[in-house]
Amino acid sequence: MVTGNTASGTFYVFNKKEQSIPVVFIHGVGLTYEIWQPQLDFFKDYSNLSYDILGHGKSPLTKQNISFDDFSEQLMELIDELKIEKIHLVGFSIGSLIGRNFATRYSDRLQSLILLGSIYKRSEQQQKIVNERFNQAKKELKLSRQALKRWFTDKYLENNPGTYEKIRSILSGNNMANFLKVYELFVTHKNDEDFEKIYCKTLVMTGENDIGSTIEMSQQLNNIIKNSELKIIKDGKHLCGIECADDVNLAIKNFVDKND
Template sequence: MALLEVSGERFRVEVTGPEGAPPLILSHSLGCTLGMWDEVVPLFAGRRLIRYDARGHGESAAPDQVYSMGDLGRDVLAIMDRLNLATADFCGLSLGGMVGQWLALNAPQRLTRLILSNTTAHAGPARFWDHRIKAVRKDGTGPIADSVIDSWFTSEFKAQRPARVAEVRAMVTGTKPSGYMGTSAAMRDMDFRADLPRIATQTLVIVSDGDRSTPPAWGEAIAAAIPGAKLARLPGGHLSAIEQPEAFVRAVSAFLA
């Protein structure tokens, strides 16, 4: 694991797997860190995995300003440049899937294949995000953590894996308010719905039946709009890479194969 200087800012990046193996970038959800991928990393065989703390999260730069999805996408391109990666497969969950859509629309030459998991092309009414930003500005991320976690995990998983749920909650409460607010603004202002038919990158969309943050219909709409996109359906909640790691890796690996 390393803290890399990227375009004059610090980013936490972890690279694992055989050197020279096909690279797969993993991009996490709002309020998480690269630790969101802990369950799936050991399950990917023969892949060079690159995961990172997104701008505003974990140990990466968290400037106190409004971010755009372009800012987050250009961070990925800068990390790829820093690692001398001309192209890579990209897998993004929730926020990461929104970044993936931006990349496919604005830098398709850098992507070989694209996995969009538990995500949306439009994150709902601006007033929801304005309210969330106002709440975090006033009191930080602590007061919103329980409602966020409740919407992310199924009741069954919360009962079976309370320690892991607590770890993810700590990711949310540990997210700097400046980073959470800046990223929330990027999600508020994003709308890729009209642009999805322009995506030419080979795409897999993953939805989860129990996802209350990005309901399956939202992912199904993405898959229907991107020419030739494939759709995979998993059980469980929003953070499918945590709740259903084996099924998640099977779906991704079958697509990449």
């Protein structure tokens, strides 16, 4: 296991195994690579790579105006520096939007793509709700604790106070100026990717009870992305990668193994 920083400062954790195409994990807004711990543990015998996206954790964000292209370029710089030719890319929430952008620009570097908790064409009401959340975060300079209620079931939070505290502490550790820049990208995303340019095998996956990245959105993505499959995680909410880790890990493993 190697931890390090790229020339431009991206913090990463790389578990390198010989003769293995790495599984690369991109986290969501306000979070860090640490949310992938259940996956990094499960995939310990695979090459795996996780990192902090721009403006999160230990990765800097120096630009005033940013776009999804900047995040794709961050990932390209990272895999180029580590001399990685091909990857299985797993993106969660805004990480899935980065994954979609990366796939339209650098499809030749992808062995497969997994989109977890991805949004697509929010309804007017859904857009109104995320706009309100963003405005509240701007006003209070923090992500509301209600986020955790949307991301996990009440029962899970009750039984796992350690996870609640861990995620809460990651959220409260954000540089708010950077967080708001990235959060705004997520809130204003227009679904304007050229999905025709996504050639690799793709798995679209979401939690059955995810109210922000709904089953319907995943079904639409599955219809629009060629070579894609759909997987719904039973009883899962937004952070089903943690709460329903066994089901999510198995789905990723099966998909990666058959497309390796």
